[in-house]
Amino acid sequence: MTLAILQRTDRFVSVVWPSGLHGMNGYLFLLPAVALVFILVIALGYMLEFSLHELDLSTYRLKEAYSLTNYQTILDRPVYLRVLWRSLLAALIVTVITVFLAFPYAYLMVRTSSAATRKFLLVALFLPFFIGQVVRAYGWLIILGKQGLLNSILTGLGLPALDLIYNYPAVILGLVQYMLPFAVLLLTPAVAAISEDVELASESLGANWLQTFRHVVIPMATPGLVGSSVVVFTLTLTDFAMPEILGGGTSDFIANAIYDSYFQISNIGLGAALAILLTLIGSALVALMFMIAGTGTLAVTEAEE
Amino acid sequence: MVEICDVSKSFGDFRAVDDASLALPKGEFLTILGPSGCGKTTLLRMIAGFSKPDAGKILINGGEVENVPPHKRSIGMVFQRLALFPHMTAAQNVAYPLKMRGFDTKTIPDRVSEYLKLVRLQGYEERRPHQLSGGQQQRVAIARALSFSPDLLLLDEPLSALDKKLREEMQLEFRRIQQELGVTTINVTHDQREALVMSDKIIVMNAGRIQQSDSPEAVYRAPSNRFVANFVGLTALFGGAIERVDDEGVVVRVGELALRARAGEALTPGASVDCAIRAEQIRILADDEENDTGRFDNTVTGKVDQRIFEGDRMVYQVTVPKLADATLFVFDHDPTHHAERGQSGALKLAWNARDMLTFPTNP
Ligand SMILES: Nc1ncnc2c1ncn2[C@@H]1O[C@H](COP(=O)(O)OP(=O)(O)OP(=O)(O)O)[C@@H](O)[C@H]1O
Ligand SMILES: [Mg+2]
Numbered sequence: 001m002t003l004a005i006l007q008r009t010d011r012f013v014s015v016v017w018p019s020g021l022h023g024m025n026g027y028l029f030l031l032p033a034v035a036l037v038f039i040l041v042i043a044l045g046y047m048l049e050f051s052l053h054e055l056d057l058s059t060y061r062l063k064e065a066y067s068l069t070n071y072q073t074i075l076d077r078p079v080y081l082r083v084l085w086r087s088l089l090a091a092l093i094v095t096v097i098t099v100f101l102a103f104p105y106a107y108l109m110v111r112t113s114s115a116a117t118r119k120f121l122l123v124a125l126f127l128p129f130f131i132g133q134v135v136r137a138y139g140w141l142i143i144l145g146k147q148g149l150l151n152s153i154l155t156g157l158g159l160p161a162l163d164l165i166y167n168y169p170a171v172i173l174g175l176v177q178y179m180l181p182f183a184v185l186l187l188t189p190a191v192a193a194i195s196e197d198v199e200l201a202s203e204s205l206g207a208n209w210l211q212t213f214r215h216v217v218i219p220m221a222t223p224g225l226v227g228s229s230v231v232v233f234t235l236t237l238t239d240f241a242m243p244e245i246l247g248g249g250t251s252d253f254i255a256n257a258i259y260d261s262y263f264q265i266s267n268i269g270l271g272a273a274l275a276i277l278l279t280l281i282g283s284a285l286v287a288l289m290f291m292i293a294g295t296g297t298l299a300v301t302e303a304e305e
Numbered sequence: 306m307v308e309i310c311d312v313s314k315s316f317g318d319f320r321a322v323d324d325a326s327l328a329l330p331k332g333e334f335l336t337i338l339g340p341s342g343c344g345k346t347t348l349l350r351m352i353a354g355f356s357k358p359d360a361g362k363i364l365i366n367g368g369e370v371e372n373v374p375p376h377k378r379s380i381g382m383v384f385q386r387l388a389l390f391p392h393m394t395a396a397q398n399v400a401y402p403l404k405m406r407g408f409d410t411k412t413i414p415d416r417v418s419e420y421l422k423l424v425r426l427q428g429y430e431e432r433r434p435h436q437l438s439g440g441q442q443q444r445v446a447i448a449r450a451l452s453f454s455p456d457l458l459l460l461d462e463p464l465s466a467l468d469k470k471l472r473e474e475m476q477l478e479f480r481r482i483q484q485e486l487g488v489t490t491i492n493v494t495h496d497q498r499e500a501l502v503m504s505d506k507i508i509v510m511n512a513g514r515i516q517q518s519d520s521p522e523a524v525y526r527a528p529s530n531r532f533v534a535n536f537v538g539l540t541a542l543f544g545g546a547i548e549r550v551d552d553e554g555v556v557v558r559v560g561e562l563a564l565r566a567r568a569g570e571a572l573t574p575g576a577s578v579d580c581a582i583r584a585e586q587i588r589i590l591a592d593d594e595e596n597d598t599g600r601f602d603n604t605v606t607g608k609v610d611q612r613i614f615e616g617d618r619m620v621y622q623v624t625v626p627k628l629a630d631a632t633l634f635v636f637d638h639d640p641t642h643h644a645e646r647g648q649s650g651a652l653k654l655a656w657n658a659r660d661m662l663t664f665p666t667n668p
Contacts, residue, residue: 200375
C-alpha cells in the first residue's frame with residue numbers, strides 16, 4: 001500500500017522534475033525566496049502605479065490621469081520633510097549608538113575565557129528576541145511613563161517628576177534597545193573570524209591594545225560592521241512601533257506617516273508615494289554604505305591564511 | 306640573553322609547563338623539541354608575554370619581564386598559524402611593527418624592502434597574504450617578525466603546515482637568515498629532523514617537563530633518558546635486568562640472552578633497566594657470516610615481521626624470540642638484498658656494546 005503510493009509519487013516526480021534536471025536540485029530550495037521577492041516587486045510596482053494618481057476628493061478614489069501631484073505634495077508640506085528628516089536622523093543616531101554598544105558586547109562574548117560569562121551574555125542576547133517590539137515598547141512606558149517606575153522613585157525622593165516619554169529621545173532609546181541584539185548577532189561571527197593570534201601578533205609587533213584595535217580588529221571586522229550598520233539603519237528608518245508608542249504622535253517616522261495616509265486620511269496615492277520615497281532613499285543610502293566600505297564587504301571574508 | 310628559572314604554568318589542575326629552566330646566550334639558536342601538547346606553545350607564550358607564569362621567573366637581557374607587556378618587549382614572533390594581517394599587503398605587514406614602534410617614517414620603505422629581500426620576496430610587495438603560497442606567507446611572517454631588529458625571535462612551529470620538501474627548504478632558509486642577522490632565536494617543533502638540522506642547542510620536553518638540554522649531537526648520541534632515546538631517532542626499547550658490571554661496561558639479561566651495553570646509571574646488579582638501540586647501529590649479517598671474529602659484542606637472530614620501504618632504504622621490523630620477543634628496527638641500505646631478505650624471513654643482527662644504552666626503569 002505505502003509502497004504503491006511511494007512508487008506513484010516517484011513516477012509523478014519524475015515527470016515534473018526529470019532526472020536531467022537533478023543537477024539543479026540545489027536551486028529548487030531557492031524557489032520560495034525567489035517567489036517572495038517576486039511578490040514584493042509586484043507589490044512595489046502597484047505602489048508606484050498608485051503613487052502616480054492624485055486623490056479625487058469628490059469621490060475619494062484615485063483619478064485616472066497620471067501626475068506627480070502626490071510627490072509635489074510631499075515636497076510642499078513641511079510636515080513630511082520633517083518626518084523624513086526625523087526618520088533619517090534617528091536611523092543615523094540609532095545605528096551609531098547601537099553598533100558602538102554592540103561591538104564590545106560581541107567582542108567580549110567571543111573572547112572571554114570564562115564559559116559562565118559567555119553563557120550569560122548569550123542568554124541576555126537571545127532573551128529580548130522572545131519579547132516582541134510592542135511589548136518592549138510598553139515595558140518602557142511602565143518604566144518611563146508619567147506614573148512610571150522612574151518617576152515614582154523621583155517623587156519618592158522628593159524630586160519633581162520628569163517628562164520622560166512621548167519625545168524623540170525616548171524613541172531613540174527604545175530603538176537602540178530593540179536593535180542591540182540584532183547588531184550583536186551580526187557582529188559576533190565577524191569578530192569570531194578574527195583569530196586571537198592576529199591580535200597577539202599585533203601586540204608583539206609593538207602595538208598597544210588601542211592601536212591593535214584600530215589597525216587590526218576594526219579593519220578585519222569591517223564586513224560585520226557594515227552588515228550590522230545596514231540592518232540597524234534600515235530597520236530603524238522603516239520602524240513603526242517605537243515612534244508610535246514611545247513617541248505618542250510627537251515623533252512620527254515615515255512609516256507612521258504612511259500608515260496615517262492610508263488609514264486616517266485614506267489617501268492611498270499619497271501613502272504609496274511616501275512608501276516609494278522611503279524605498280528609494282533607503283536603497284540609495286544602503287548602496288552608498290556598501291560603496292564607501294568597499295565592494296564585496298558582505299561577500300565571504302577573504303581567506304585569512 | 307634569555308633566562309628561564311623554574312617556570313610553571315597550569316590550566317586548572319593540568320600542569321602544562323612544569324618547573325622549566327633554561328638559559329640561552331646571545332645569538333644562539335635553541336629548539337624546544339617535544340610531542341604535540343607537551344607545553345611548547347605555553348612556554349613560548351610566557352616568554353612573549355601573552356600569559357604569566359604561575360611560578361618562576363623569566364629574564365630577558367638580564368631584566369625580569371613579569372610586568373612588561375608584549376608590545377614593550379623586543380620580541381619578534383612567528384606564530385604556529387602565522388597570523389598575518391589579511392587586510393594588509395606583504396609590504397604593509399612588514400612595515401607594521403616599524404610604524405608601531407615609531408621608526409623614522411623616511412627609513413621604513415628601505416627597511417621593508419631590505420627585509421623582503423632577506424626572505425627573497427622582492428616583487429611580492431603588493432600581494433595580500435591570500436595571494437601568496439604557503440612558503441611565501443611563511444617568509445612574510447619571518448620578515449615581519451624581524452624587520453624591527455628584535456632582541457629575540459620566537460618561532461612556534463611555523464613550518465609544521467608545509468609539505469616535506471618546502472619544510473626542509475625553509476629550515477635551511479631560517480638557519481641562513483638567523484646566522485646572517487645573528488638574532489637569538491627560540492624555535493619550537495615536534496619534528497626531530499628540524500631540531501637537529503637547525504639548532505645550536507636542543508631542549509627536549511615531555512608532558513610539561515624538560516627532559517634534556519644539550520647540543521644536537523649529544524641529544525642524539527647520548528639521550529639522557531628513555532623518553533629522549535625513544536623520541537629522537539628510530540629506537541627499539543625493551544626491558545631487561547643488570548646481570549653484572551665490569552671494566553668494559555655492563556651485561557644485561559634480556560630473555561634468554563645476556564647483552565653487553567654501554568655503562569649507564571643504575572648499575573647495581575639485579576636492577577631492572579630499559580635498553581635502547583637505534584636502527585642505524587644494528588648491522589645485518591649475511592646468513593653464512595659468523596661473528597667468530599668477535600667484531601660485534603651482541604648478535605641475535607630474529608624474524609622479519611614487517612618491511613617498510615622508504616625509498617633510499619628498507620626498514621625491517623624484527624622480532625627476536627630469544628630476547629623475550631623484543632622488537633628491533635633495522636635499516637637496510639643495500640637494494641640488492643631487499644627482495645631476498647624479505648623472503649627468507651630470518652635475519653641475523655649484530656651490534657656493539659657502546660651503541661646500546663640502558664636507563665633505569667621508572668618505578
Ligand atoms: N588555554 C588553555 N586552557 C586549557 N588547557 C590548555 C590551554 N592552552 C593549552 N592547554 C593545554 O596545555 C597543554 C600544552 O599545550 P601547548 O599548546 O603548549 O602544546 P604544544 O606543545 O604547543 O603542542 P602542539 O605541538 O600541538 O602545538 C595541552 O595539553 C593543552 O591541552
Ligand atoms: Mg603549539
